[in-house]
Amino acid sequence: MTERVVRIYPLFERFWHWAQAALVLLLLFTGFGLRGLHGLLRFDVAVALHTTAAVLLIILWIFAIFWHLTTGTWRHYVPTTDGLFKVARFYAYGIFKGERHPYRKAYWRKHNPLQALSYLGLKLVLFPTIWLTGLAYLTYGAWDSRPGAPSVLEIVATVHVLTAYAIAAFIIIHVYLLTTGHSFAEHVRPMITGYDKVELTPAEEAYLEADEPGRIRSRP
Amino acid sequence: MRTMTLTRMLRLVTGLMLLVLVGLPASAETLGVTTSRSDQAHAGRSGGTADHSKFEVLQKDFKSGPEVTAACLTCHTEASRQVMDSIHWTWKFEHGKTGQTLGKSRVMNSFCGNVAANEPRCTSCHAGYGWTKMSEGPPKAADRVDCMVCHDRSGTYSKLEDNAGHPPLSPLAPGSKTITGAMASLFDIAKAAQSVGLPGRENCGQCHFYGGGGDNVKHGDLSSALVAPTKAVDVHMAKEGLNFACSNCHVSRHHQWPGSRYDVQAKDEIGTGKPGERRDVATCESCHGIVPHKAVTLKATKLNDHVERVACQSCHIPSFARGGVATKTKWDLSTAGQLKDGKPFHVDDFIQSDGQRLHTYLSTKGTFEWGENVKPHYAWFDGQMRYTLADQKIDPSRTVELNSFKGSGNDPRSRIWPFKRMQGRQAYDTKLLNLVHNQVFGPETDTAFWTNFDYTKSIKAAMDYVGQPYSGEFGFVDTYMYWPITHMVAPKGDALACNECHGKAGRLAGVTGVYLPGAHPMSLADILGLLLLFATAGGVLVHTGLRFVTSRGGQRHD
Numbered sequence: 125m126t127e128r129v130v131r132i133y134p135l136f137e138r139f140w141h142w143a144q145a146a147l148v149l150l151l152l153f154t155g156f157g158l159r160g161l162h163g164l165l166r167f168d169v170a171v172a173l174h175t176t177a178a179v180l181l182i183i184l185w186i187f188a189i190f191w192h193l194t195t196g197t198w199r200h201y202v203p204t205t206d207g208l209f210k211v212a213r214f215y216a217y218g219i220f221k222g223e224r225h226p227y228r229k230a231y232w233r234k235h236n237p238l239q240a241l242s243y244l245g246l247k248l249v250l251f252p253t254i255w256l257t258g259l260a261y262l263t264y265g266a267w268d269s270r271p272g273a274p275s276v277l278e279i280v281a282t283v284h285v286l287t288a289y290a291i292a293a294f295i296i297i298h299v300y301l302l303t304t305g306h307s308f309a310e311h312v313r314p315m316i317t318g319y320d321k322v323e324l325t326p327a328e329e330a331y332l333e334a335d336e337p338g339r340i341r342s343r344p
Numbered sequence: 345m346r347t348m349t350l351t352r353m354l355r356l357v358t359g360l361m362l363l364v365l366v367g368l369p370a371s372a373e374t375l376g377v378t379t380s381r382s383d384q385a386h387a388g389r390s391g392g393t394a395d396h397s398k399f400e401v402l403q404k405d406f407k408s409g410p411e412v413t414a415a416c417l418t419c420h421t422e423a424s425r426q427v428m429d430s431i432h433w434t435w436k437f438e439h440g441k442t443g444q445t446l447g448k449s450r451v452m453n454s455f456c457g458n459v460a461a462n463e464p465r466c467t468s469c470h471a472g473y474g475w476t477k478m479s480e481g482p483p484k485a486a487d488r489v490d491c492m493v494c495h496d497r498s499g500t501y502s503k504l505e506d507n508a509g510h511p512p513l514s515p516l517a518p519g520s521k522t523i524t525g526a527m528a529s530l531f532d533i534a535k536a537a538q539s540v541g542l543p544g545r546e547n548c549g550q551c552h553f554y555g556g557g558g559d560n561v562k563h564g565d566l567s568s569a570l571v572a573p574t575k576a577v578d579v580h581m582a583k584e585g586l587n588f589a590c591s592n593c594h595v596s597r598h599h600q601w602p603g604s605r606y607d608v609q610a611k612d613e614i615g616t617g618k619p620g621e622r623r624d625v626a627t628c629e630s631c632h633g634i635v636p637h638k639a640v641t642l643k644a645t646k647l648n649d650h651v652e653r654v655a656c657q658s659c660h661i662p663s664f665a666r667g668g669v670a671t672k673t674k675w676d677l678s679t680a681g682q683l684k685d686g687k688p689f690h691v692d693d694f695i696q697s698d699g700q701r702l703h704t705y706l707s708t709k710g711t712f713e714w715g716e717n718v719k720p721h722y723a724w725f726d727g728q729m730r731y732t733l734a735d736q737k738i739d740p741s742r743t744v745e746l747n748s749f750k751g752s753g754n755d756p757r758s759r760i761w762p763f764k765r766m767q768g769r770q771a772y773d774t775k776l777l778n779l780v781h782n783q784v785f786g787p788e789t790d791t792a793f794w795t796n797f798d799y800t801k802s803i804k805a806a807m808d809y810v811g812q813p814y815s816g817e818f819g820f821v822d823t824y825m826y827w828p829i830t831h832m833v834a835p836k837g838d839a840l841a842c843n844e845c846h847g848k849a850g851r852l853a854g855v856t857g858v859y860l861p862g863a864h865p866m867s868l869a870d871i872l873g874l875l876l877l878f879a880t881a882g883g884v885l886v887h888t889g890l891r892f893v894t895s896r897g898g899q900r901h902d
Contacts, residue, residue, distance in 0.1 A: 160848055160865030167842035168643055177846055208716060215887075220894040265649035274653075274753040278859045282869045289873025293880040304891075319676045 126329055129341040131318040132234045137197070140188045141315055147181040150174075155288055177341040178258050185251070195310045200234055215304070225305050228323045239301075242294070250291050257284035304311065361819040385485050386542045386591035388396030391831045397538040406533040409473045415537065417486060424502035432471040433482055433489070435459070436739060438608050441728050446606050449478050451731045452746055452826040454675055455556035456709075458734070458781045461806035464508040465785035467890055468523050469551040475511045481812070494547050496842050500531040502550065506785070524554050524568075525587040541589035545581060546571050548590045557709075560669045564718060564764035565831040569667025575810040578751040588754035593626045604627045610655065610751070611759045614780025628656040628833075653858060655725070655759040664764060668698050670714040674767040677782075678820035680710035681797040688797065708784070708794040720762030720829050722852055724751030727758075729826075734779050738821065740772060744779070746825040749858055753857025760855055761828055768823035771803055775815030781806035790898075 133141075154174040157165045165173070191343070208227040218226070227236035235243060257312040260280045261268075267273060302311040314320035319341065324332070332340040372771060393651030396402055400416045417424055424695040427433050436447035448466075454456055458476040467475040472488045475481075482488075489642035492501045502522040504512050512520060512528035512669055520528040553559060553568050577584040580593070580728045594601040601624035602609075612629035637644035649661075665671040683689070688707030694714040695701055707710050729747045738744045746768070772779050782799070783806040784793030791805035799818060807814035845852045848861035853863065 156859050159867075159870055160846075161870065162846075162863040163843075167846045171646060171842070172483065172642055193409075220890050221893070265645070269651050269756055269822070272754065274858060281859055281861065285869045286873055289869075289876050292873075294874050296877070296884060297879045300887070303888075 125323050125325060127228075127321050128324050128329060128332075129319050129324045130231065130324065130332065131339045132229070132322055133315055133318040135318070136187075136191055138315055138318060140147070140191070142183060144181065144188075147177045147184070148295070150177045151181070152288065152292055152320055154297075155285075159285065175262065178262070182255060182259075185255070191232070199232060201240050201247065203241050203244060204237050204283050206237060206276040206343075208241065211236045219304060228318060230323050231325070231328045234322065235322070242297075246291070246294055250287055250294070251295040254284055254291065257281075257287065384542075384544050384587050385592045386680070387588050387592050389542065396540050399538070402534065402537045403837060405532060406511060406537060408488055409492065409533075410485075412537045413473075413491050413531060414487040414604050415487050416491045416540075423491065423599065424489040427471060427489045427841075428482070428486075429598075430471075430600050431604070432599075432601075435482070437604070439606055439728070440728050441607065444731060446729070446731055449775060451735055452770075452779050452781075453562075454746055454770060454823050455562060455672075455764050456784055458806070459678070461783040462780055462785040462807040465506050467508045468503050468505050469555075470509045474587060476508050476701065491540070492536050493550065494543045496536045496547065497544065498532075498536050498539040498542040499546065501536040502526070502528065502531075504528055522550075523643060524550055525558060539784060542589065544589055552590075556672065558672075560665060562670045562672075563827055563831075564664040564671040565661065565827075565829045567667065567669035567671070569669045570831065572643075573667055574840065575835050578832050580833055582593070584828055593631075594626055595622070595626070597624055605828060606729050608725070608727035608729070610725050610761060611757055614657075628660075632656070653753070653759055655761045657828075657833070658722060658760055658762050660719075661720070661762060661829050661831075662834055662837070662838055662840050662844075663719055664762075664832055665716050665718050666832050666834075668696065668716070669693065670702060670716045671710050671718065671764065671765075672695050672766070673715040673718065674711075674713035675709070676769040677709040677771065678710065678769045679705070680793070683797060683800065684705055710769075718764065719851065720758055721765040721826075722762055722855055723749075723821070723826075724753065724755070724758045724762035724855065724857065725749050725763075725828065726751040726755055732779065734781060736779075737771060737777050738779060739845065740774070740777065740819065740821045743822040744772075746779075746823050749826065760852065760858070762821050764827040764829055766825040767828065768825060769820050770823055771799060771818045772821045773815050774817045774819040776813060779821075780814060781810050781820055783809065 134329075151174060154165060154170045157170040158167070158174060162326075176202070207227060214223060214226050224289055225236075229235075240277075259281045261277070261284060268277075277280055302308050305311070328338070353422050383565065396790065399419075401418055402412075404410050404411070404415070406415075413424065418890055422620065423870065431437055431447060435449040436445065439446055439538045448459055456462065456466075458790065462669050463476050463478060470490075471493060474483050474488060474492050490503070492511070493509075494504060501511060502524065503509055505521045505523050505525070505528075511533075512522065512530055513533075516528060516530055516532055522528045527554065549566070549571055552566050553570065554561070554564030555566070560569075569577050575585050580588040591601070594603045604622050607665075609625055609627050609898050612625060612627035613634060614623065615629045615634040617623045619884070630649075631638070634649050636656065637647040639845065682705075690703050690707070691705035692701035693704040694712075694715075696717055702714055703709075703712060704714075726749060729749055731747050732738060732744055752840070770779065771782060780803050782793060783789070783791055783802045783883045787795055790796060790799075790803070791801045793799065793802035796802065803818055840851070843862065845860060846851055846865070848865055850860075852860055888896045
């Protein structure tokens with residue numbers, strides 16, 4: 125096993141990440157406005173921005189799902205218990221003792237097990253929930269005459285809002301964890317340049333050197 | 345070169361002359377169109393093909409209203425029968441959906457209270473001549489229908505304020521007033537009879553703008569400001585705009601009009617109907633359709649979603665009593681009867697925007713409050729008005745609703761409507777627990793309140809008159825009366841902004857059963873959500889703190 129600098133985040137993934145980040149932040153900001161938690165935007169402006177951002181995000185997700193499936197990168201998110209406890213123990217205890225982070229990025233495992241699990245939860249639970257409730261809300265006009273529609277709308281809206289808060293909590297932790305271990309900048313850089321240090325098997329290293337030399341930096 | 349210029353000039357002059365010649369009749373035509381446009385719009389009808397001044401039957405020295413009506417009936421053979429079938433005549437409304445018998449002859453109100461026992465004053469606005477006793481019903485003879493009050497276009501016809509519907513005729517008592525409160529004057533009856541036409545706003549307005557005893561006192565959205573309103577006051581009736589007559593929306597058929605306040609169409613799901621179809625309803629949707637916001641934008645789509653639950657009027661009539669005429673918002677009858685040196689007096693403490701001082705106390709009527717540009721009261725409304733009639737038990741420990749309605753977010757027929765909520769305080773029987781009739785008018789009697797200032801006598805006289813049991817003991821109870829607001833539609837630029845409702849302490853703060861984002865910040869979901877955020881942030885802070893305390897947390901993980 126050798127550690128090499130490899131482009132692990134291709135251009136689309138980086139675009140997806142940052143576009144999603146911007147849209148989610150815009151959705152949170154406009155969403156808080158719509159809930160009346162701040163008055164920085166006119167209501168109709170907030171509705172227009174929120175809806176436009178939501179539609180763009182859904183389109184982005186459609187592309188991202190397609191990308192995950194066709195490139196096989198969905199495998200990064202398959203949950204595993206291998207090393208999960210060690211990582212959890214590190215954040216809860218080891219980090220205070222100055223221990224080394226127990227996880228090494230691998231070519232087909234660029235997230236640590238805890239990270240992968242939380243991203244999977246975000247992608248399979250929180251995002252679909254907010255997406256479906258949002259669409260139900262947006263298309264209320266199509267089902268508003270059904271019996272009990274006002275109560276159902278209130279439930280839909282409440283679930284949507286609670287999910288939004290959960291996503292906001294995710295963002296807080298997500299950003300905070302960038303401060304652990306490496307410096308903040310070192311954590312963010314791979315998502316900008318695409319390159320990060322990864323443990324490669326000899327086979328992976330040989331493959332990249334031979335077939336995808338652009339993805340692997342030469343040894344210093 | 346010079347020749348060329350001359351030829352050109354000649355051509356130009358010829359051209360100009362031709363233009364003038366052709367243009368003259370064209371501009372005359374344009375003028376003609378403009379003139380006819382100054383007439384009010386009546387749902388596409390022009391007013392017919394007859395010049396009434398040429399009818400011999402109308403060239404008489406008429407001495408009374410019924411004589412004119414008799415002349416009208418020689419051609420308009422069915423007119424009286426049609427009018428006599430209408431609520432304008434019967435003042436009676438059998439409410440099929442609630443089973444109540446309503447109408448002016450029956451209901452109680454929070455203004456002068458009741459019609460029975462006050463006939464010649466109240467029936468001055470009856471569409472007929474000589475209804476002097478409620479219990480006997482309106483007059484039976486066909487010539488008792490008052491054609492001119494609705495159809496006179498000379499602007500000279502009016503009705504006396506206290507003569508059961510008759511116009512001012514010779515001999516006219518000095519100081520006589522008309523139903524609009526103006527000084528009455530003798531007029532040329534024949535001229536009025538010869539200048540009949542389709543009713544204009546000022547015709548309907550003589551009664552409907554002055555309900556409750558003065559300009560805009562009763563409705564709040566029907567005042568003399570609508571005779572010649574600006575667009576800002578009423579976008580439909582604006583003289584310089586669409587110039588709608590009342591009947592442009594309240595389309596008539598056989599002298600019957602849609603637009604009942606007892607049985608309101610709170611939600612119209614048919615809209616414009618089939619192409620060319622005539623719909624006898626006075627709803628906004630009958631012209632604007634059920635998808636009224638036409639732009640292909642997200643905002644228009646969202647607003648169209650609102651139509652299902654919010655009446656058009658709720659957003660498009662941002663306030664009522666606009667145009668400089670105030671409406672009474674509170675009327676306390678319990679304070680009436682105070683005298684100064686044995687004489688009735690008045691206090692005029694409300695100053696209207698035009699500078700006019702309005703009564704805030706009258707010995708005859710009690711204490712008033714007024715409002716201009718009043719924000720409506722909003723509520724779910726299913727369109728069905730139920731009345732607290734004089735023979736119904738009331739609970740005097742609570743504010744009695746003189747009329748009430750149902751409606752909720754779960755009732756698909758209901759929508760959120762704007763109302764004028766009139767506050768009243770009026771007499772009731774403290775033993776039998778029902779509202780009581782009161783005799784206010786009767787200058788020659790020793791019982792009428794406006795002359796004698798004694799409720800003991802005036803209530804007794806009225807209760808005897810209507811033949812309803814009365815214990816002889818009365819008190820005063822707070823009342824509410826609801827007037828659906830539907831006129832004074834503002835230009836679209838003046839419609840309510842979203843945050844008027846979707847904001848803290850918004851206009852619909854008191855309305856439940858509807859999900860209204862932004863109206864209730866810090867609901868349970870927000871509290872739970874913010875707790876989650878604070879807990880997360882707290883966890884992060886504690887974690888950071890521990891890393892600093894152990895001062896090794898910053899160590900690299902590689």
